[in-house]
Amino acid sequence: MDYKNAGVDIEAGYKSVELMKKHISQTMRPEVLTGIGGFSGAFSMESFKNMEKPTLVSGTDGVGTKLKIAFLMDKHDTVGIDCVAMCVNDIACAGGEPLFFLDYIACGKNIPEKIATIVSGVAEGCRQANAALIGGETAEMPGFYPVDEYDLAGFAVGVVDQKDLITGANIRPGDVLVGMASSGIHSNGFSLVRKVFTMKEEYLNSYFEGLGKTLGEALIEPTKIYVKALGAVKGAGVTIKGCSHITGGGFYENIPRMLPEGVEALVKKDSYPVPVIFKMLAEDGRIEEQMMYNTFNMGIGMVMAVDPTETDKCMAAVREAGEIPYLLGEIRAGEKGVALC
Numbered sequence: 001m002d003y004k005n006a007g008v009d010i011e012a013g014y015k016s017v018e019l020m021k022k023h024i025s026q027t028m029r030p031e032v033l034t035g036i037g038g039f040s041g042a043f044s045m046e047s048f049k050n051m052e053k054p055t056l057v058s059g060t061d062g063v064g065t066k067l068k069i070a071f072l073m074d075k076h077d078t079v080g081i082d083c084v085a086m087c088v089n090d091i092a093c094a095g096g097e098p099l100f101f102l103d104y105i106a107c108g109k110n111i112p113e114k115i116a117t118i119v120s121g122v123a124e125g126c127r128q129a130n131a132a133l134i135g136g137e138t139a140e141m142p143g144f145y146p147v148d149e150y151d152l153a154g155f156a157v158g159v160v161d162q163k164d165l166i167t168g169a170n171i172r173p174g175d176v177l178v179g180m181a182s183s184g185i186h187s188n189g190f191s192l193v194r195k196v197f198t199m200k201e202e203y204l205n206s207y208f209e210g211l212g213k214t215l216g217e218a219l220i221e222p223t224k225i226y227v228k229a230l231g232a233v234k235g236a237g238v239t240i241k242g243c244s245h246i247t248g249g250g251f252y253e254n255i256p257r258m259l260p261e262g263v264e265a266l267v268k269k270d271s272y273p274v275p276v277i278f279k280m281l282a283e284d285g286r287i288e289e290q291m292m293y294n295t296f297n298m299g300i301g302m303v304m305a306v307d308p309t310e311t312d313k314c315m316a317a318v319r320e321a322g323e324i325p326y327l328l329g330e331i332r333a334g335e336k337g338v339a340l341c
Helices: 010-027 064-073 079-092 112-129 190-196 215-220 227-235 250-258 276-285 289-293 308-320
Strands: 054-062 097-107 132-140 150-161 176-181 242-245 263-267 300-306 325-333 337-340
Touching: 010 112, 010 132, 054 079, 064 079, 064 150, 064 190, 064 215, 079 097, 079 112, 079 150, 079 227, 079 242, 097 112, 097 227, 112 132, 112 150, 112 227, 176 263, 176 308, 190 276, 227 300, 227 308, 242 250, 250 263, 250 289, 250 300, 250 337, 276 289, 300 308, 300 325, 308 325
Parallel strands: 097 132, 263 337
Antiparallel strands: 054 150, 097 150, 176 300, 176 325, 242 300, 263 325
């Protein structure tokens, strides 16, 4: 008896690392001090010494049950983008610049080519966020995961000068809400999605005119990474008073997280077009409107609160960064929370 007979192929692990190196190398930043294959990753803070009070911000998350769609479609090259997005978007909405990322893949069987494909998506997400992929772990766990399934999670670290932290403390009545369009469902709510839609390969491969693609393609669409857009808004001289990444919990749970006491966010539902995939979910699943807005992003992946005098400048910066902005509503005096009208 040996480790391989027990289900763990060490040689496959070595091959996985070799195959993923070409993807990882494309994410490097000059601050990275170590190569792939060591026990840890090292990242120099030398270039941030000029900040008054350099402050580290971090985020960790996974892809969740969206992975079940990837398994059914046998498509593994984009879920890594989701994993990175869920972490770096949280860092960015605190005002931070993502610096580096580490991933964790746990699988039933290490198939090197599949692992490398997953990591290619992680590397693409890191490139979009300008973060270095400085390390990770692939754990082969036979008997714990089915041989054709895996889990994917990650951890990111960023930096911000303390004075530039986005806390929401200065949000006042009269401020406006600017949202950025999502690419679809992103990476939240898939336990409900999988209850609504038939999870069969033939149905996922069905083309829907309203979607302009197959259902599977719409569901697997990777999460938007808003790092560059938020950086562009800051670079345009706009002060982002508050920022909310719309993830699990939708509008009702996430928007209030950026609000101080004594103010309410008023969101106008007709201020932007709700993507077809959400309308299909609501109709096919007979899901009430309040539950839709309390579960999904409904077409808005990031919400900012800015001074009304900076609305146009903010929206122009978002467009220049390649994202679609919407004027969603405003802040008014009231009990901390969100109201949709």
